[in-house]
Amino acid sequence: MRFLDEYRDGPAARKLAAAVARAATRPWTIMEVCGGQTHTIVKYGIDRLLPPEIELVHGPGCPVCVTALETIDRAHAIASRPDVTFCSFGDMLRVPGSRGDLLQLKSRGADVRVVYSPLDAVNLAAAHPDRKVVFFAIGFETTAPPNAMAVWMARKRNLRNFSALVSHVLVPPMMTALLEAPDNRVQGFLGAGHVCAVMGTSEYEPIARRHRVPIVVTGFEPLDLLEGVLRTVRQLEAGEGAVENQYARAVRPEGNPASRRLIEDVFEVCDRKWRGVGPIPASGLRLRDEYRAHDAERLFAVADIETSEPAVCISGQVLKGLKKPHDCPAFGKECTPQTPLGATMVSSEGACAAYHAYGRHHEPRTARELPLLPLAGAPA
Amino acid sequence: MCLGIPGKVIDTYREHDVLMGRVDFGGVVKRVCLEHVPEVRAGEYVLVHVGFALSRIDEVEAARVFALLIELNQLGELEGAPP
Ligand code: SF4
Numbered sequence A: 001m002r003f004l005d006e007y008r009d010g011p012a013a014r015k016l017a018a019a020v021a022r023a024a025t026r027p028w029t030i031m032e033v034c035g036g037q038t039h040t041i042v043k044y045g046i047d048r049l050l051p052p053e054i055e056l057v058h059g060p061g062c063p064v065c066v067t068a069l070e071t072i073d074r075a076h077a078i079a080s081r082p083d084v085t086f087c088s089f090g091d092m093l094r095v096p097g098s099r100g101d102l103l104q105l106k107s108r109g110a111d112v113r114v115v116y117s118p119l120d121a122v123n124l125a126a127a128h129p130d131r132k133v134v135f136f137a138i139g140f141e142t143t144a145p146p147n148a149m150a151v152w153m154a155r156k157r158n159l160r161n162f163s164a165l166v167s168h169v170l171v172p173p174m175m176t177a178l179l180e181a182p183d184n185r186v187q188g189f190l191g192a193g194h195v196c197a198v199m200g201t202s203e204y205e206p207i208a209r210r211h212r213v214p215i216v217v218t219g220f221e222p223l224d225l226l227e228g229v230l231r232t233v234r235q236l237e238a239g240e241g242a243v244e245n246q247y248a249r250a251v252r253p254e255g256n257p258a259s260r261r262l263i264e265d266v267f268e269v270c271d272r273k274w275r276g277v278g279p280i281p282a283s284g285l286r287l288r289d290e291y292r293a294h295d296a297e298r299l300f301a302v303a304d305i306e307t308s309e310p311a312v313c314i315s316g317q318v319l320k321g322l323k324k325p326h327d328c329p330a331f332g333k334e335c336t337p338q339t340p341l342g343a344t345m346v347s348s349e350g351a352c353a354a355y356h357a358y359g360r361h362h363e364p365r366t367a368r369e370l371p372l373l374p375l376a377g378a379p380a
Numbered sequence B: 001m002c003l004g005i006p007g008k009v010i011d012t013y014r015e016h017d018v019l020m021g022r023v024d025f026g027g028v029v030k031r032v033c034l035e036h037v038p039e040v041r042a043g044e045y046v047l048v049h050v051g052f053a054l055s056r057i058d059e060v061e062a063a064r065v066f067a068l069l070i071e072l073n074q075l076g077e078l079e080g081a082p083p
Helices: A010-023 A033-043 A068-079 A088-096 A102-107 A119-127 A144-156 A170-180 A194-197 A202-211 A222-237 A257-266 A289-294 A315-319 A351-357 B062-076
Strands: A028-034 A054-061 A084-087 A112-115 A130-138 A162-169 A188-192 A215-218 A243-245 A267-274 A277-289 B006-014 B019-023 B028-033 B044-050 B051-056
Touching: A010 A222, A010 B062, A028 A033, A028 A170, A028 A194, A028 A222, A033 A054, A033 A112, A033 A188, A033 A222, A033 A351, A054 A130, A054 A170, A054 A222, A068 A084, A068 A102, A068 A130, A068 A277, A068 A315, A084 A088, A084 A119, A084 A315, A088 A102, A088 A112, A112 A315, A112 B044, A119 A130, A119 A162, A130 A144, A144 A162, A144 A194, A144 A257, A144 A289, A144 B051, A162 A289, A170 A202, A170 A277, A188 A194, A188 A222, A194 A215, A194 A222, A194 A257, A202 A243, A202 B028, A215 A222, A222 B062, A315 A351, A315 B028, B006 B028, B019 B044, B028 B051
Parallel strands: A028 A054, A028 A188, A084 A112, A084 A130, A130 A162, A188 A215, A215 A243
Antiparallel strands: A162 A277, A267 A277, B006 B019, B006 B044, B019 B028, B044 B051
């Protein structure tokens, strides 16, 4: 397929990895921000293609993983109501709440549905005026325009039976929080390409300057990630901390102005608690007052719920890049994708699930011990 | 979650006053909201996330990483690289 296969070329990947090896004179720790990037890295063994000096740590860039337990429990309380049709992206259905997941609720008869797009939930509300259709609006800046569009359309079409349970998170405040943490290990970032396709790159300039940290906005295919690492390492070796855009085929410096305007119209910035990480100031989006008629949190006043996390789960440290999934005593034992204890084992973009899917049950003795999964074989 | 997939626009139409289109993802055709890429034409590629086009794909920029590879070859960067 165009714009996919050619970025998975094996010989080209090895050339870029060799260029990284030549550029790196000492150890560097680089975080890929987005869970989609984590998935590609583990799937294709990008980390094992790189020289031993370069350590990739996995960031908290998986909205499914960082949605607060309280929010999951609130979703359950709303989805349990007999008058509600609860719509969600598929990944959220298996995220463990304090009392099971949405899929179990569905098997007990609740009207819980998977939608491909938030606009499908709007159409569902139009088709079923007798049902209260609630859409679970989670995501980063990438998902904010489609989610905002759904709410905006519901208001425009006067669909009073459509509402959104909003728990949006924002990337730049999270990166700042990580950099300011006393135990931070991150020296450079691969920026989340699809977030920047919406928001552009300007928000990252002050972060790069203030912390003197390279931020290379990077795509999601193997060659993208390797070029992102190469550019980050070149900056680190030169003592620079600048914003670069590796993913210019999809990311303009100004992002998508129409999307940014819509986000601004529908949402406002709020404080947000991240599962495993904790509260981060001004790191979330919620609906503006003008859209309160479509705000599920206000429509279904759910009393505060007492939540409980399994004590063994170290997903918080995994999300901050401090631990790897196989450092967790439950990894692959009590905790598997079939029986997840923490959210990072649910979404295919969660680091624990990615490590489990691709057999990363321990560190290899040498970086080159294990074979790579095949990249496309076409010659460079 | 933040998956964006490139697809080729087949045609465009309006629905409830919003720009929509049929987009081909390697043979699978889906209806996609194109409201935020209004200048897109049939035959061009867009990056789609949850049924919504986030941006157009710039074909010139798309070739750049391959130009970098040629440059790496010409610089002889690979000679003497670790195994
Ligand atoms: S393996 Fe399971 S229990 Fe351990 S950190 Fe990951 S999600 Fe939590």
